[in-house]
Amino acid sequence: LAHSTPCFETWLLFHFGRTTRADLPDGKAAKTALKKELGRDYATDKKTANAVMPAFIAKWPLAVQAAEFARRHHAASNTPAPANPSTEVDRLVLTMNDSTHPASRKIP
Numbered sequence: 001l002a003h004s005t006p007c008f009e010t011w012l013l014f015h016f017g018r019t020t021r022a023d024l025p026d027g028k029a030a031k032t033a034l035k036k037e038l039g040r041d042y043a044t045d046k047k048t049a050n051a052v053m054p055a056f057i058a059k060w061p062l063a064v065q066a067a068e069f070a071r072r073h074h075a076a077s078n079t080p081a082p083a084n085p086s087t088e089v090d091r092l093v094l095t096m097n098d099s100t101h102p103a104s105r106k107i108p
Contacts (some may be wrong), residue, residue, distance in 0.1 A: 004087035009034045009042075010087040014066035015059040020073045024085050061107050064090040 004010045007027035013019065024030045032049045035042045038052060056063075067090035072082035097105050 002087070002089040002092040003082065004089055005082040005084045006030055008087075010085045011063060011087040012056060012068070013037060013085070014063040014070070014087065014090075015056050016061065018066045018069045019085065020070055021085065030085075060093060064094060064107065094106070 002011075005063060006024055007028040007030050009027065010024070011036055013030065021033075024033060031042060038055060040052070041048065042052060043049075045099075067087050070083070070086055073079075094107070096105055
């Protein structure tokens with residue numbers, strides 16, 4: 001399980017850089033922000049997901065850094081849990097990365 005607040009799309013937004021934006025009160029707002037970052041429609045259906053996936057695959061190391069940045073920011077600010085925006089998906093992704101063959105890792 002990897003929690004994200006306000007929703008999974010927070011993890012996807014972190015692919016576009018560091019943010020501690022306070023204007024994501026719910027999943028609808030996060031999805032709207034993601035559409036803006038992508039410059040195209042975003043949905044969770046298979047067709048759209050396959051079309052946008054390449055935009056995320058190459059940038060996941062940046063998303064890991066952005067998630068860590070947000071976590072440090074919220075810790076320093078004593079933000080009550082669950083901090084918004086935040087995600088734990090980066091920790092899951094890093095565990096998967098670490099479990100693969102060293103030559104295949106995106107982050108050594």
